[in-house]
Amino acid sequence: MFRLHPRLSADTRLICHLSLCEVRLMNDCRFPWLILVPQRPGVTEVHQLEQSDQRLLIIESSHAARVLEQCYGTAKTNLGALGNLVPQLHWHVVARRTDDPCWPGPVWGCGERQPYPAAELEQRIAELQVWFTDE
Template sequence: MPSPKSARPTGRTGKPSMFQIHPRLLADTLPLCGLTLCEVRLMNDRRFPWLILIPKRPAITAVHQLNLADQQQLISESSHASMALEQLYTPDKINVAALGNLVPQLHWHVVARRSDDPCWPGPIWGCGQPIAYTEAECAHHIATLQAWFNDD
């Protein structure tokens, strides 16, 4: 069995592919910050404080495709994002999920849930329609989250 470290994603030419964020993620999220492994984006849905972590590795669709160091870094960054949401939004629960049904690129959802949110206690997927942030709300949440990530 090959070592996870030896697996390097390549394009059709055999050359390493370039990391790009899937168009659906670009359309549904707002840029927040970059961490060691992941790009962090804010889901543009004011119903929930919701971060998306996207490992900056090309052609990765599942956690097991990352090398061991990247897997550990993803867990660390996911925990860090969870702490940010917990401290800033005081949710009842933090949900972390990786589905990939509509967007094959590996990305983790980190969502702050409250017992009074419109989808509680069910899942957020398929529950109502997203409600985009206003320009002022967007600026406030991005500034607050960026300050938290930069201070830590």
């Protein structure tokens, strides 16, 4: 049975469920940052997914990147699956701008996470839900 890792649960908020992944918003207002979590128990690496799920992960992450690009007019989208602190497979989709606080370096290890104010977090989730349900 699929269960979300406690750290992902603490650091992110659910936007929606796609065919394979939960789409979650990283609670860091410095960047438009989505986390895609394949809903497959025990999977820690992309190569452990069935080939059909690997293809679906690419499709869903491409859709997530398009959503961020269209919503926020980003210069670049960073994708990553690190898993050093959270072994459960999760795919980072981070929209980057040339004026963001970590540009051009990676977001990981750059400064401190800045949680969204509560009202802004709820607004951001609602905005993104529209983009994922209006396909």
